[in-house]
Amino acid sequence: MKNGCLVLFFWLGILFSTVAQTGLPPVFPIYPDSVQTPDTTHIQVLEDARGELTFEQVRQSNAFRVEPFFDPTRRAHVYWLRMRLRNTGSDTLNLYLSDFSSNYLDLYWLNARNQWQHQRTGELVPLSQVPSRNGNKERNRVFFTLAPGQTTTLYQRSENAFWRPPLTYLSTQLQSEESRIRAVFNYVRVEKEWKTYFFDGIMIGILLLAVCYNLLIFFSIKDRVYLYFAICLFFFTLDRNAFWIQQAFFEEYPYVFNVLSHFFFLVFFIFFIQSIRRFIQPVPALSRLNRAIGGFLLVTSLFIVVQFFSFNKAWFPLNEADILINALIRVVYSLCAILILKMMKTGSVDARLALLANAPLFIFWLFTLSTLIAGQYFNADMLKSFGRAFDYLESICFAWLIIVFSGALINRYNLTKQRLAQQIIEKEQLERERELERSRLIEEQKIVLEQQVEERTAQLKASLENLRMTQDQLVQKEKMASLGELTAGIAHEIQNPLNFVNNFSEVSIELLDELKEGPLQQLPDSEKEYAGEIMGDLTQNLEKITHHGNRASSIVKGMLAHSRTADGERRPTDLNALAEEFMRLSYHGLRAKDKTFNCELVTQFTPNLPLVTVVTQDIGRVLLNLFNNAFYAVSEKKKQLDAVGEIGYKPTVSISTKQVGKVVEIRVTDNGTGVPEAVKTKIFQPFFTTKPSGSGTGLGLSLSYDIVTKGHGGLLTVESDPTTGTAFTLALPVDRDSE
Numbered sequence: 015m016k017n018g019c020l021v022l023f024f025w026l027g028i029l030f031s032t033v034a035q036t037g038l039p040p041v042f043p044i045y046p047d048s049v050q051t052p053d054t055t056h057i058q059v060l061e062d063a064r065g066e067l068t069f070e071q072v073r074q075s076n077a078f079r080v081e082p083f084f085d086p087t088r089r090a091h092v093y094w095l096r097m098r099l100r101n102t103g104s105d106t107l108n109l110y111l112s113d114f115s116s117n118y119l120d121l122y123w124l125n126a127r128n129q130w131q132h133q134r135t136g137e138l139v140p141l142s143q144v145p146s147r148n149g150n151k152e153r154n155r156v157f158f159t160l161a162p163g164q165t166t167t168l169y170q171r172s173e174n175a176f177w178r179p180p181l182t183y184l185s186t187q188l189q190s191e192e193s194r195i196r197a198v199f200n201y202v203r204v205e206k207e208w209k210t211y212f213f214d215g216i217m218i219g220i221l222l223l224a225v226c227y228n229l230l231i232f233f234s235i236k237d238r239v240y241l242y243f244a245i246c247l248f249f250f251t252l253d254r255n256a257f258w259i260q261q262a263f264f265e266e267y268p269y270v271f272n273v274l275s276h277f278f279f280l281v282f283f284i285f286f287i288q289s290i291r292r293f294i295q296p297v298p299a300l301s302r303l304n305r306a307i308g309g310f311l312l313v314t315s316l317f318i319v320v321q322f323f324s325f326n327k328a329w330f331p332l333n334e335a336d337i338l339i340n341a342l343i344r345v346v347y348s349l350c351a352i353l354i355l356k357m358m359k360t361g362s363v364d365a366r367l368a369l370l371a372n373a374p375l376f377i378f379w380l381f382t383l384s385t386l387i388a389g390q391y392f393n394a395d396m397l398k399s400f401g402r403a404f405d406y407l408e409s410i411c412f413a414w415l416i417i418v419f420s421g422a423l424i425n426r427y428n429l430t431k432q433r434l435a436q437q438i439i440e441k442e443q444l445e446r447e448r449e450l451e452r453s454r455l456i457e458e459q460k461i462v463l464e465q466q467v468e469e470r471t472a473q474l475k476a477s478l479e480n481l482r483m484t485q486d487q488l489v490q491k492e493k494m495a496s497l498g499e500l501t502a503g504i505a506h507e508i509q510n511p512l513n514f515v516n517n518f519s520e521v522s523i524e525l526l527d528e529l530k531e532g533p534l535q536q537l538p539d540s541e542k543e544y545a546g547e548i549m550g551d552l553t554q555n556l557e558k559i560t561h562h563g564n565r566a567s568s569i570v571k572g573m574l575a576h577s578r579t580a581d582g583e584r585r586p587t588d589l590n591a592l593a594e595e596f597m598r599l600s601y602h603g604l605r606a607k608d609k610t611f612n613c614e615l616v617t618q619f620t621p622n623l624p625l626v627t628v629v630t631q632d633i634g635r636v637l638l639n640l641f642n643n644a645f646y647a648v649s650e651k652k653k654q655l656d657a658v659g660e661i662g663y664k665p666t667v668s669i670s671t672k673q674v675g676k677v678v679e680i681r682v683t684d685n686g687t688g689v690p691e692a693v694k695t696k697i698f699q700p701f702f703t704t705k706p707s708g709s710g711t712g713l714g715l716s717l718s719y720d721i722v723t724k725g726h727g728g729l730l731t732v733e734s735d736p737t738t739g740t741a742f743t744l745a746l747p748v749d750r751d752s753e
Contacts, residue, residue: 037076041098041165044107049189052097054080059184062092065173069122069132072169084183086333091325093181095170099188101160108191110155115185116172117272119156123168126161133157138175138272141265147191157191175269177276177322179332214255221251224420231427235434239292243423246285247416253278254412280318283343287311290350290372293422294357294365303356307349314342337386344383351376364422371418375411382408516563523556586625587633589746593669593680594619596634600641601667604649611649616668623671626678626746632721633746636730639714640682640742641667646705647686647740654687673748677728680744688736697732722746 042056058078060067067075072094101107113119118136125131133145133156144151160166174181189197228244231237252259256275264271287307296304321335351372357365526549594617604611648665655663668683689697698719722730726746734740 037078038167039080039097041100043100043102044109044160044188046103046105046107046190046192049187049193051187054082056097057186058096060094060096061088061090062094062171063090065090065092067092067094069130069169072171081184083185086182088182089180091176091178091180092171092173093184095172095184095186096167097170097186098165098167099160100165101162104162106162107160108157109160110152110157110189110191110194111168111170112155112187112189113170113172113185114154114187115183116181117175117178118171118173119154120171120173121156121158121168122171123158124166125159126164131158136173138269140268155189155194175272177273177325179325211258214258218251218255218258221247221416224416225251228423231423235427235430237426237430239289239426240423242285242289242292243419246282246289249278249282249285250412250416253282276322277318280315283346284311284315287346287350289419290368291353293419293426294354294362294368296353296357297360300353300356303349303353307346307353310342310346310349314339314346317342333390337383337390340383340386344379347372347376347379364426367418367422367425371415371422375415378408378411512563516560519556519559519563523553523560526553526556584627584629587628587630588623589626589628589633589678589680590619590623590671592630592634593637593671596637597641597667597669600638600645604642604645608649611645611652613645613648613665613667616666618668618670620670620672623673623678624748626748628726628746629721632725636718636721636744637680637682639718640744643714643742644682644684644686644740647688648684649686651685651687674745676748677745678748680746681741682744683739683741685739688738688740689732689734690736691734694732694734698730 039056039058042050042052044050057080059081060072060075060078062072078094078096111119111121116136117138118134120132120134122130122132135144135153135156137153139153141151144153145157147157170186172181172184225244225248228240228247232240232244252275256271256278260268260271260275291304291307317339321339324335325332351369354365354369354372358369529549597615597617601613601615644667648667652663652665655661664685666685670681670683672679698715719730722728722744728747729743729745731743731745732740733743
């Protein structure tokens, strides 16, 4: 039973193997030294609708079938072809398999050792990836070999890019290497087709020269018709010579270049129409027709773009879409022709030249549209009798258009130059006339000015007299202002001792009252009366002292109030000069009190320091406070060191100025006693002082801080170390507006 099952499975295997073999196409014999195209009976076709089938899936597929090479109903972009070949000769065959209808060509075949081989080529494959045969790289041909008597199976994969039409025509062709070499030799040397390449190169050079010439004219006279025509010629050159340009410059980027080349004609056509419209300059009465041209041009452009992305869609037949695009192009061109004819009726010479240039191409394009329609709907081949001459005829029409239109643009340029030259002559004449008129007006104005000068002289004399009076008043005002500043200084210095006098007199009166109530009562009656008289006289004297001290205080307050009425106007001030002045003033003031005091003064002023708008007397008061504190600090340190017998200490006070961005900094540094860290944060508080009682009021730094920060929008900072001294930094903005 078991042996019977094995026999059954064996015969079933043989049966299915026979069926699979009979599914392959018949063998196509290959003869040396020839070009052969297998017929449809020797080729099987498999549709790869999504382009996702692998080679292994294709080999195992049972969907291969015999189809005609051309089928307009095909919608896929990828098809597989299967065939079997046999070398009928006695020598090894070197063969090329060619496919000129697809963008990509893949070939899988069995070599003599029964191993699968694969090569890929195509017009969209970078040149570096194209297989080489003795240094020769073919974009539409794949090379393989057949041993004598060898039979092999070939799988050909043909693919079009998504923006190309589906593969409605499948082609394959076999050619021996020797036949290929002879064909190339005959094409280049025997048939002299190299001349075509030579003349194509000349035409490209001429067109590029025309592009540069039109751009040069555009930059010279700024007429956009030359710019439009230059762009038109440039993209016409790209469109007509895309293959050679790709071969020369874009061999490694064929895909990108081919995508772009799909739109070369569109860009050419847009700027071609724009050149015509700009050249003939339609009158306002034809604005509706002109806008219609623009509207149809936009619709045509959009339809071409939509078609680019819609080749794999079934929403519109491809042939009819192609006819529609060609019809839209002819509609736009026809509207331009109507616009030209209407402008000719207005007497426009440019319109006549435009019609002369465009007429042959317009007629030719109408004829090509009729051939497309006839071929699509009536199966009539109207171009069969023309042959290759049809391509030459289109080239002749374009050449005529470019030559005549270029001539018209040159004529336009010459007319523009003549018009510009005439305008220059007229402008020079007008300038001469204006110069004469200007001279006449100058003479008239001279007489008028002389009269005005005499009148103004009399007015200036009166103004001068007023200025002298005003100057005297200003001098007097300045004197009063200086007196006010002096008064303020004196009043400030007097106020402190007056406060002490008033305070102590009041305290003394209270003490006397306590003395009367206490100890005085304990004296004998003989002394009590005398002591009471003396204490009464002392009380009376102290009351008079208090009275007159208060009176003096009111006088000082009045003096301060009077001094504050002085002008607090901000003025541009040289801070270098101001700092040096108050440094000397403070130093000599201290020297007047203590002849033994000596100190080294160091100045480091930045030259060309910008003027700073400040209230000079206020900033001077700040500087005076800082200098007084610095001199006091070094004086105290000198006394302390002398008391302990240390020598070598040299009191030094330095001042430096510099500009940091939009701020001017004044830095006052001393090597005195310094400020302890514990009190550094309190020194700007009112009535806080580190000086002994009676040596300071504690208001100097507080007032200085308010003047700098609140009055001038600046900063006042301190850095101190009891061992090295103290540095105050005064920062004032350079460009602060006066408040």
